[in-house]
Amino acid sequence: MQRTSRRAGFTLIELMVVVVILGIIATITFGHFIGEPDRARWQKANVELREIGKALDLYRMDHGVYPDRLDQLAGRLDTSKLHDPFTRLPYRYERGPDGSTYTLQFLGKDGAEGDAPPPDQDIVLTERG
Numbered sequence: 001m002q003r004t005s006r007r008a009g010f011t012l013i014e015l016m017v018v019v020v021i022l023g024i025i026a027t028i029t030f031g032h033f034i035g036e037p038d039r040a041r042w043q044k045a046n047v048e049l050r051e052i053g054k055a056l057d058l059y060r061m062d063h064g065v066y067p068d069r070l071d072q073l074a075g076r077l078d079t080s081k082l083h084d085p086f087t088r089l090p091y092r093y094e095r096g097p098d099g100s101t102y103t104l105q106f107l108g109k110d111g112a113e114g115d116a117p118p119p120d121q122d123i124v125l126t127e128r129g
Helices: 012-033 036-063
Strands: 092-095 102-106 123-126
Touching: 036 102, 036 123
Parallel strands: none
Antiparallel strands: 092 102, 102 123
């Protein structure tokens, strides 16, 4: 009677191929998600600007004009916690001369005006939305 020997397990080459394939998959996945924290900060700024816009509209309904400064929204919104997520500076706010218009601006991660995709994309909010 002849015995046949059976190998148990994988060869070194097979294991190395699996490790290389996993490494390639991890590299592709990591490369895809590396920019996501900046995009999340940009999205946070977008949401915060919309909230400030709502508070500005409520202020105008009560007072007939938009406020001179964002800190006048106290009681409606805690603007001290709302700031540019990249620079930690307050958002840019300008009220029109007659108080019936405003511009609220976030310049994106690059901090410069211009058209670009997020996170460098500018967000400009006015009384029209």
